[in-house]
Amino acid sequence: MKKRVLLVSDFHANVYGWRKEIIESMLSAGAEVALAVPYGEQLEYFREIGCKLFDVKLNRKSTGLANNFSLLNQYKVVLKQYKPDLALLYGSKGMLYTGYHCKRMGIPYFSNINGLGTVETMGFPIKQVILTLYKMVVPGATCVFFQNRYNMEKLEKIKLINKNYRLIPGSGVNTVKFKALPFPTNSETRFLFCARIMKEKGIVEFIEAARKLCSEGINAKFDVVGMYDDEFSEKLINDNKDILAFHGFQKDVIPFIENTNCVVLPSFYGEGISNSLLESAASARPIITTNMPGCRETVIDEKTGFIIEPQNSDSLYKAMKRLCKMSLVDQEKMGLAGREYISEKFSRDIVVKAYMEEYKKVFN
Template sequence: MRIVVLHSNANYLVGLRLPLMRELTKLGHEVVAIAPNMSAEHLDTLRKCRIDGRRCDLDATGFNPIVDLKNTWSLVALLKQLQPTVILTNTAKAVIYGTFAAKLAGVSRRYALVSGLGYAFTDDGKVRNWRKVFVRTTMSALFSMALRLNRGVIFQNRDDLDELCSKLICSRNQAHVVAGSGVDLDEFGYRRRDRAELNFILVGRLLMEKGVKNYLEAARLVKSELPQANFLLVGDFDSNPSALTFDSIQSYLQDGTVRHIRGVTDVRPWLYQAHIFVLPSYYREGVPRSTLEAMATGLAVITTDTPGCRETVSEGVNGLLVNVRDTRSLASAMIKLGSDFDLATSMGQASRRLAEKRFDVNLVNHDMCRIMGV
């Protein structure tokens, strides 16, 4: 079969979906990866894996209907040229306009991967955010039209499935759940930590909804109780509407309590320095890949009791769940694990076992292939 995988961002397409695409090629299928901002480096990486990379026009965050319509027709032309047997679309814009384009191009086997509901469906705690109300209403209507044109809709957590099905945006007959994107357990190997240091780490895009400011504020509280603790913030600024700016976090970095690391292409050296992984997110995650990578390396996890995030923690076994936007609750959990090296170590070991049992990328890819019938 010729299988197209369409994403709205080449970095995430290559970074998150490459294991799946490589598995599809191992099964004897011809794979075409399509995304905007596809660089020569992306194309070279795909070529080495015997995957055909193609560029397309797809505005991931904009809301210009003329631009979206133009880009959809460009996708129709590309898909008519490629004539794939199967198309898998991923991320909101790709699912919506990619599905419409595939329908118009005559691609009969259409599948959508909903890897989190993102900005539009994230509760930011404000009484009324008219922009978000407009975006959510529009996205719900477009999702409702697009998802029903797919043979299968694949979710990464049960909460997202239940929400879209309860709102009649998706039919339960189409819906499937897989355990996130999975993690390569060989690439992210387990390592026991040294007792000599105490390092907390947050890895992720610098978005308000990722709980970055809660982490920065909690670090100050934890530092007063555990002066030996260090705090790493690994991630870059983003174009998302809720992205933080350098000025908005500078005051938290000036005193040296938190170290901000940017431009990281391989997070493993930073994870291996850490003892406890923190992600106080209330973003509508699928299952956070950063948390899975931390679990695979043997880190205890502190995260929020929210869709996607809660999938990664068995309370009290491999980590702790805290309330969203609750800095004191977060700091308390960080102090609890930071004060007990043996507890953090045993939870880190449990994280690795959970990653092996449930989040192994090979298990996830097997499920994806089964659902798509390939």
């Protein structure tokens, strides 16, 4: 009889972009796989290859009791209907709420700590509630996957993990899909911000640095790819369209990476490992990012890009100006060095191998 695996995530594009190879490997190993994810058209690929879909209604940012109890119950219903032999849990709410039920029902589950996100910046009492849920769920996991060492050591320190856990290189990057792209030969230097449009991702600092470069007459262009996170971010973009080219959420970011000289992520968010940085570096583009967990790991400072201080638009401006002053040849060399580094340390194959090793332990 086939083993049943349930994958839980909060966004359909994340499953298609970052979990596809894990799902395919488990199907190849003879498992039956179901997905509990808010529906999006990219999930049709998984239906076509034999996966079952459960459409979960999820408001990622909601802290209201009614919405969260509804979500908690939705996951319970899915678990009772599907009766999985193993659950793969991604995203804070999916991991905590489904993990809570799995623990009570005796279902093995893998927790993926893909960054502590806005938990790091939350105030009391919400932060305390979330940490309490972590203490209930994480120690009961069959395996805990950490995407960066900072988060792993933080949970070690508070004795939240005490058995099987391992460090993986984020979600990894598919270095076949994200191959080294030809370097642009435009007369201007193009910078790309590719992330959710939110304060914590550093969009304010990006705009401030861009404005300073423009005020100095530097020949640079600034592209933004990503979905709005809230009304503030939408207003911010609309108020700065005189210097920004805004492209919204894109299923395929490769054409935008190909057209840029450098990808910028001035994040002070609790990242796991930034996927946009992995994909950009794998595509042979220099990157500029912050000295924050989940960002700094993707760069060899001065060799594959530049590491700046978080929440510091002047530090970002100086790094972007340095990039503008580099020749196209030197920019391309920096990008190719990043491609080599990422291919060796952050391949998706490493992540798939780790998951399949733990999968085989569960099912002997």
